Amino acid sequence: MLPIVIASDHAGFSLKEQVKKYLEEENIEYIDLGTNSAESVDYPEYAHKLCVAIQEGKADKGILVCGTGIGMSMVANKHKGIRAACVSDTFSAKATRQHNDANVLCFGERVVGAGLAFELVNAFITTEYEGGRHQRRVDFVNSFDK
Ligand code: RB5
Numbered sequence: 001m002l003p004i005v006i007a008s009d010h011a012g013f014s015l016k017e018q019v020k021k022y023l024e025e026e027n028i029e030y031i032d033l034g035t036n037s038a039e040s041v042d043y044p045e046y047a048h049k050l051c052v053a054i055q056e057g058k059a060d061k062g063i064l065v066c067g068t069g070i071g072m073s074m075v076a077n078k079h080k081g082i083r084a085a086c087v088s089d090t091f092s093a094k095a096t097r098q099h100n101d102a103n104v105l106c107f108g109e110r111v112v113g114a115g116l117a118f119e120l121v122n123a124f125i126t127t128e129y130e131g132g133r134h135q136r137r138v139d140f141v142n143s144f145d146k
Helices: 010-025 043-055 068-076 090-098 112-128 134-142
Strands: 003-006 030-032 060-064 085-086 104-108
Touching: 003 010, 003 043, 010 030, 010 112, 030 060, 043 060, 043 068, 043 104, 060 068, 060 090, 060 112, 068 085, 068 104, 085 090, 104 112, 104 134
Parallel strands: 003 030, 003 060, 060 104, 085 104
Antiparallel strands: none
């Protein structure tokens, strides 16, 4: 299994560090693409870095954390082959894998607590895409990459 890529801006830095500890406890390999402190940075830079890592095949799934998760998801979804979901409940974290084959999970440190974030990550990592009737729609989504 390829490692998970993870990145945040300053507003998601603290939660990213906690999620990294959770991944370590779960023996899930990850690559941290920054940021590396709570000093102010621009979230598009980190979302872009993470998406490029997936596009280059270094990972097939990523986690992005900012204040809300929204800015990160907006940037991520402008990248070819990326289907990013900004979620704050476990039902959606699971469903976006099953139905949308989401490959990037986004959430906000100002929105979710650490316990919920770990549940979102767990649902995202352990849930398989269902394919079948969803494939035509995912192909439709991907058609806008062109
Ligand atoms: C930073 O203040 C904040 O705007 C950013 O982390 C994010 O929430 C943007 O969507």
